[in-house]
Amino acid sequence: MKVILSTVSRRVRSPCGQVLSYRLLRRLGAESWAQDLLDAVYLDDETQVWPDAMDAPAEDHGERTLDSNGSQLFAGDTVVLIKDLDVKGASFVAKRGTAVRGISLTNNPEHIEGRVNGTRIVIISAFVKKSN
Known part of the structure; x- marks a missing residue:
């Protein structure tokens, strides 16, 4: 198991x-320099499985992020708040009808992240609906 990377290969021994x-x-x-080094890299078949498995899309374990109507939410979607929400740690209320564009999904399927009034906040997905 050897990575052939000019000077790096002498230092990197562990898989x-x-x-x-x-x-x-x-x-x-x-x-360009990274591509040159990458062209010189060799990982044996046993070790090559690791980065391939890490880059593979995650399996769907049934934990999907759903809005208040049951529509599945994806990263980058636009949602609308369905009720006024007090934002903890900030001095404003996120008003009903506010559009949140370009949401991010979190590890918790009940939460999404989005920017409201210039502040990045975590929103419970049950309080939003997907905007068409």
Whole structure:
């Protein structure tokens, strides 16, 4: 199990370090120097499985983020608040009918993140409806 990376190959011996180096180079693939190093990388079949599995889409475990009407929400969707919400830690109320554009999903399927009045807040998905 050897990563051949000019100077890095002498320092990276463990499979974990090899996979980490490989994934970082793939992320920086737009840079010419990173692409050159990535072209020189070799991971054996056993180790190659790790970064491939990490980059594979996550399996659906039935935990979908749903709005108040039961419509599935996706990252980047636009939603509308269906009731006034007191924002904890801020001195404003998010008013009913406020559009929240470009939402982000969280690890908890009951919560979404969005920007209201310039402040990034976590919103309970039961208090929003998907905007068409």
